[in-house]
Amino acid sequence: MMKFSVLIPTYNRRDLLYRTLSAVFAQEFPADDFEVIVVVDGSDDGTVAMLQSLRPRCGFRFLYQPNRGLPAARNVALNEAQGELVLILDDDILCAPSLLRKHTEQHSHAKDLLVFGPVPLHPDSPPSLVSEQWTMYCKHFLDRLKRENGCGPPLKLWLAASAPAVNRSIPRRLLVDLGCCDEEMKDCHEDWDLGIRLWKAGVRFHFQPDAIAYHFYAKSDRDLVEKEAPLIARGEIALSRKHPEYRPLSMLAQMGSGSLRKRIFVDAAVNLPFSFERVLRPPFLAFNSLRMTPMFNRAGARLLSYRSSLKIYNEAARVIGSRKGLKAEFGMRLPVLAYHHVGDSRPGTYRDLSVPPDLFERHIKWLRRMGYRSISPADWVRWCRDGTGLPPKPVLLTFDDAFADITKYALPMLQHYGFGATVFVVTGYIGGTNAWDKARGSAIHPLMTSEQLRFWANQGIEFGAHSRTHPDLAAVSTQAAEDELLRSRDELAALLERKITAFAYPYGRYNEAVTDFARKVFELAFTTEQGLNNLNTDLVRLKRSCIGPQDSVVDLEFLLRWGMGRLPHLPAKIKTLRQPLPSVTRRFLRGKYFDRGAKSSN
Numbered sequence: 001m002m003k004f005s006v007l008i009p010t011y012n013r014r015d016l017l018y019r020t021l022s023a024v025f026a027q028e029f030p031a032d033d034f035e036v037i038v039v040v041d042g043s044d045d046g047t048v049a050m051l052q053s054l055r056p057r058c059g060f061r062f063l064y065q066p067n068r069g070l071p072a073a074r075n076v077a078l079n080e081a082q083g084e085l086v087l088i089l090d091d092d093i094l095c096a097p098s099l100l101r102k103h104t105e106q107h108s109h110a111k112d113l114l115v116f117g118p119v120p121l122h123p124d125s126p127p128s129l130v131s132e133q134w135t136m137y138c139k140h141f142l143d144r145l146k147r148e149n150g151c152g153p154p155l156k157l158w159l160a161a162s163a164p165a166v167n168r169s170i171p172r173r174l175l176v177d178l179g180c181c182d183e184e185m186k187d188c189h190e191d192w193d194l195g196i197r198l199w200k201a202g203v204r205f206h207f208q209p210d211a212i213a214y215h216f217y218a219k220s221d222r223d224l225v226e227k228e229a230p231l232i233a234r235g236e237i238a239l240s241r242k243h244p245e246y247r248p249l250s251m252l253a254q255m256g257s258g259s260l261r262k263r264i265f266v267d268a269a270v271n272l273p274f275s276f277e278r279v280l281r282p283p284f285l286a287f288n289s290l291r292m293t294p295m296f297n298r299a300g301a302r303l304l305s306y307r308s309s310l311k312i313y314n315e316a317a318r319v320i321g322s323r324k325g326l327k328a329e330f331g332m333r334l335p336v337l338a339y340h341h342v343g344d345s346r347p348g349t350y351r352d353l354s355v356p357p358d359l360f361e362r363h364i365k366w367l368r369r370m371g372y373r374s375i376s377p378a379d380w381v382r383w384c385r386d387g388t389g390l391p392p393k394p395v396l397l398t399f400d401d402a403f404a405d406i407t408k409y410a411l412p413m414l415q416h417y418g419f420g421a422t423v424f425v426v427t428g429y430i431g432g433t434n435a436w437d438k439a440r441g442s443a444i445h446p447l448m449t450s451e452q453l454r455f456w457a458n459q460g461i462e463f464g465a466h467s468r469t470h471p472d473l474a475a476v477s478t479q480a481a482e483d484e485l486l487r488s489r490d491e492l493a494a495l496l497e498r499k500i501t502a503f504a505y506p507y508g509r510y511n512e513a514v515t516d517f518a519r520k521v522f523e524l525a526f527t528t529e530q531g532l533n534n535l536n537t538d539l540v541r542l543k544r545s546c547i548g549p550q551d552s553v554v555d556l557e558f559l560l561r562w563g564m565g566r567l568p569h570l571p572a573k574i575k576t577l578r579q580p581l582p583s584v585t586r587r588f589l590r591g592k593y594f595d596r597g598a599k600s601s602n
C-alpha cells in the first residue's frame with residue numbers, strides 16, 4: 001500500500017505544471033511510498049503531450065477530462081488515489097523538497113488529522129503590487145493564527161474556512177467519507193466549504209510551519225478585479241447560505257460594520273450604477289510602477305483592495321438580485337434603545353433614568369412615522385443565522401429593571417402603537433423596589449409584581465433576565481456572577497413558564513468571564529455601549545443606546561441612523577451618577593441635568 005497520493009488538478013498551465021511536478025518528483029521521500037495523480041481539466045495547450053513524456057521514479061498517473069472545474073477535477077483525482085494519505089496541491093504550487101516528509105511526521109503522531117502548511121509567495125513570481133498582496137494575505141493569516149492560538153482543538157471556524165486549501169494533507173478515507181468537494185460550488189470557495197465540512201465533522205486541524213509549499217503567483221490586477229472578485233462574491237454568498245455559522249466571518253458581513261467612513265464607502269460601492277474601474281485603474285498602474293517608494297506602495301495596495309471590494313459588493317448585489325436584497329441579507333444594522341423608568345420623576349431619584357410619559361409617546365409616534373418596526377431578540381438571532389425575516393427598519397426597544405410605572409404608561413402605549421418590547425427583570429426584587437439604587441443614595445421606585453410580569457408576558461411583551469440582585473458583575477467573584485446569571489434566568493423561566501434567552505448586564509458592566517458564561521446560558525446579552533449592531537456584533541455584547549429625559553426625537557434620529565448621540569453619552573453619565581458621590585457633587589450634577597432636561601422636553 002502506498003502511503004501518500006499527491007493530487008494536482010490543472011488547466012492550461014503546461015510550463016508551470018512542469019515546474020510543479022519536477023518539485024514533487026524531487027521529494028526527499030522514498031519513491032515507492034508516494035504517487036502523483038494529475039487531472040487535466042480540458043487543457044488544450046499541450047499539457048497532455050508534456051505529461052506523456054515524464055518518467056518519474058515515484059508512481060505517476062494522469063487523467064484527461066473535458067473542462068468541468070476545479071472541484072470536479074479534485075474529486076476525480078481523489079477517486080483515483082490509492083494512498084492512505086492525500087496531499088492536495090495545485091498546478092502553481094512549488095513544494096519544498098521536505099514537504100511530504102514534514103506532512104508524514106505529523107500524521108504519524110496523531111490519527112485523523114488535517115495537516116496544513118504555509119503557502120508563501122515563490123520568489124520567481126513576477127513582482128508587482130498584486131503578488132505583494134498575496135504576501136500580505138499570508139502574513140495576516142499567520143498573525144491571526146498565532147493570536148487565536150489556533151493549533152489543535154478547540155479550533156475556530158475561521159481557521160477551517162481560511163486555512164490554505166492547498167498544501168493540506170489528510171487521510172484519504174476521511175475525504176471519501178465526506179464526499180470531497182461540492183461540485184455545485186464551482187470555482188468559488190469550494191475549498192473553504194470543504195474545510196468547514198471537515199471541521200464540522202470533528203476533524204482536527206494542525207498547522208505545520210515547516211511544511212512549506214510556494215505559490216507561484218502570476219495574476220495581474222485585472223485577473224484579480226475582473227475574474228477573481230466576482231468569484232469571491234459568489235463564493236461568499238454560497239458559503240454563507242450553506243453554512244450559517246460562516247455568515248459573521250463573511251466579507252459581506254462587513255457591509256454593516258466598521259467605521260462611518262468605511263460604511264459610506266461600502267454603501268457607495270453597492271449603490272453606484274456604473275463601474276469606477278476605469279477611473280481607478282490608471283492611478284493604480286502608476287503606483288505599481290513606483291511601488292519601491294513606500295508611500296506609493298501603500299497607496300497602490302489600498303487602491304487595489306478598493307477596486308476588488310467595489311467589484312465584490314457590486315457583483316454580490318447582482319447575484320442576490322438587488323442592492324436592497326444584499327442589504328437585507330447581509331447588511332442590516334439594528335439599533336437597540338434602552339429605557340429605564342417611564343413615568344413621573346420622583347425627587348431624589350436618578351433623573352437621567354426617568355423619561356416622562358409624554359416624551360415617551362413622542363418617541364414612539366416618531367418611530368412609527370419614520371417606518372421603524374420593533375423586533376424581538378429572537379428575530380435578531382434568526383436573522384444573524386439565516387439572513388431573513390427582518391423588516392426594512394428594525395428597532396429593538398428594551399426596558400431595564402422592570403419598574404412598575406412602565407405597566408401604567410409605556411407598555412399600554414406601545415401596545416396602542418403596535419410596538420413590542422423586551423423588559424429586563426431583577427428577579428430578586430420582583431414586587432419590591434430598586435433597593436440597589438437606594439444603597440447608592442437614590443430614592444426608590446416600585447418594581448413590577450409577579451402578576452404584572454405574567455399579565456404582560458401574555459400580552460406579548462418579552463422578558464429577559466437582569467441578574468438577581470443588580471450587582472456590578474465585573475466586580476463580584478466569577479462564582480457569584482455565574483450564580484446571578486443562571487438563577488435569574490431559571491427564576492424568571494419558572495415564573496413565566498417560558499424559555500428565557502436574553503440578558504442585560506446591570507450598569508452595562510461585564511468582563512470576559514461574564515460574557516463567556518452569558519454565551520453558555522443565554523442566546524444574547526445587552527451592554528450599554530452605544531452603537532448599532534450588525535452581523536459582526538458579538539451576540540453577548542450587543543450595543544444599546546440609553547435614552548433619557550433629555551433625548552428629543554432629533555437625538556433618536558442620530559442614534560437610530562448612525563448609532564451615536566448628539567449629546568454626551570448617557571451611560572457615561574449613569575456611571576458617574578451611580579458612584580456614591582459626595583452629596584454636593586451629586587446635587588450639582590442633578591441640577592445641571594435637570595436644566596438640560598427641562599429645555600429639551602419643551
Ligand SMILES: [Zn+2]
Nearest residue numbers: 400401506507
Ligand atoms: Zn438595571
